[in-house]
Amino acid sequence: MLLAAAVCPHPPLLVPQLTGASAQRPPSGPAADAATAAATLRETCLTAVRDLIAAGDQAGSELDVVVVGTGPTPGSAAPDAVGSLAGYGADVTVGLTRVVPDVAPSGTPTLPLSVTIGVWLLRAAGYAGPVRARVVTENATPAECADLGSRISGFPVPTALLVMGDGSASRDEKAPGALDPRAVPFDTAVADALATVDTAALAALDPALARELLAAGRAPWQILAGAVSADGRPWKGELRSADAPYGVGYLVASWSPA
Numbered sequence: 001m002l003l004a005a006a007v008c009p010h011p012p013l014l015v016p017q018l019t020g021a022s023a024q025r026p027p028s029g030p031a032a033d034a035a036t037a038a039a040t041l042r043e044t045c046l047t048a049v050r051d052l053i054a055a056g057d058q059a060g061s062e063l064d065v066v067v068v069g070t071g072p073t074p075g076s077a078a079p080d081a082v083g084s085l086a087g088y089g090a091d092v093t094v095g096l097t098r099v100v101p102d103v104a105p106s107g108t109p110t111l112p113l114s115v116t117i118g119v120w121l122l123r124a125a126g127y128a129g130p131v132r133a134r135v136v137t138e139n140a141t142p143a144e145c146a147d148l149g150s151r152i153s154g155f156p157v158p159t160a161l162l163v164m165g166d167g168s169a170s171r172d173e174k175a176p177g178a179l180d181p182r183a184v185p186f187d188t189a190v191a192d193a194l195a196t197v198d199t200a201a202l203a204a205l206d207p208a209l210a211r212e213l214l215a216a217g218r219a220p221w222q223i224l225a226g227a228v229s230a231d232g233r234p235w236k237g238e239l240r241s242a243d244a245p246y247g248v249g250y251l252v253a254s255w256s257p258a
Contacts, residue, residue: 001155004051004055006162007217007224007253007255008117009248010116010166011041011117013246014038015085018090037246046125052254053125053160063129063158063160064158065122065129066132066162067132068133068152069114069136070112071111071115074140075135076134076135077096078110079097079132081111081133082109083109086109094116096131096132099123114165114220115135118164142222145219145223146203146225149222149230150226150227153226153230163220166216171247171248190249194251197236236257
């Protein structure tokens with residue numbers, strides 16, 4: 001049974017070590033502005049994840065926490081899979097297994113960035129239990145996403161779903177995908193759908209357009225839409241943030257049964 005869902009982006013800069021926030025000498029100038037924007041986004045995401053965890057507290061040890069995100073290899077991650085941000089310059093490693101105090105996860109990192117940041121948010125928000133991860137590629141069809149969402153919704157144990165995905169990366173000239181006039185309308189449509197729990201609008205997102213805009217969240221959002229549609233109950237949504245501080249649309253939202 002699906003208890004609740006949270007939607008977050010997955011920029012590496014959510015992790016403080018990558019913004020200089022944990023350095024002895026704090027950043028200044030434009031770097032300070034970037035660190036402030038990252039800190040604001042981080043706290044918004046953590047609030048959404050804390051609320052997601054709180055929604056699952058009633059399930060106790062039976063709670064199933066599932067992170068979905070995009071990556072190069074589709075499928076369910078191994079229960080002991082590990083993710084690392086070493087490639088981005090941070091000595092940060094997270095694992096899907098239950099956290100043991102003072103013992104860092106070990107193993108060869110295999111989790112994609114989207115899931116790695118999702119697990120990092122869960123740990124930073126205080127969740128120490130095991131996590132399951134489901135990875136889809138950016139080429140997953142809307143039908144495949146809807147089917148996966150339906151199967152997640154049908155899990156027999158109470159399930160909290162963390163959906164990881166960025167919006168368009170074409171919001172200004174300095175964005176990874178450069179400026180594209182279709183980016184703002186695309187992100188606005190997604191933001192409206194997340195605010196109103198419009199599963200049909202999310203399901204109708206065009207995969208080709210999403211790829212052109214470098215919107216990594218399209219498939220995960222459609223998994224969320226499939227899960228809630230299959231659930232059958234009325235749901236309510238809260239759009240917590242819809243900013244683009246680095247030319248990339250970062251959407252944060254919470255969904256729960258009405």
